[in-house]
Amino acid sequence: xxxxxxxxxxxxxxxxxxxxxxxxxxxxxxxRKRVTRFSLFFVxxxxxxxAKHSMQCTFCxxxxxxxxxxxxxxxxxxxxxxxxxxxxxHPAQPQQGNPFAGGQQGGPQGPQNPYQS
Numbered sequence: 001x002x003x004x005x006x007x008x009x010x011x012x013x014x015x016x017x018x019x020x021x022x023x024x025x026x027x028x029x030x031x032r033k034r035v036t037r038f039s040l041f042f043v044x045x046x047x048x049x050x051a052k053h054s055m056q057c058t059f060c061x062x063x064x065x066x067x068x069x070x071x072x073x074x075x076x077x078x079x080x081x082x083x084x085x086x087x088x089x090h091p092a093q094p095q096q097g098n099p100f101a102g103g104q105q106g107g108p109q110g111p112q113n114p115y116q117s
Contacts, residue, residue, distance in 0.1 A: 007036070
């Protein structure tokens with residue numbers, strides 16, 4: 001008796017920050033690769049179909065398929081595949097004193113109002 005079949009395994013290749021094409025939010029996207037292999041006696045031996053690449057938004061859960069070239073390009077250059085734009089990067093804002101801490105800005109009386117005379 002011979003037992004054979006197929007098995008699939010999904011690999012997470014990277015997490016990239018992109019602007020989601022479905023919800024429009026800048027969010028992390030999981031780049032994944034799914035490989036289907038021929039199995040003999042429950043041991044996966046060799047791939048029987050080309051690997052399928054996909055990307056899933058962690059904010060809304062929308063999933064889209066990618067071509068192999070777009071997935072490799074995304075991994076190689078850290079950019080976005082065609083049709084999507086990278087998420088905007090917000091520069092770090094300098095730390096300022098807390099205006100609610102009292103007395104940090106504007107002298108001992110607290111912040112001064114320039115419109116008050």
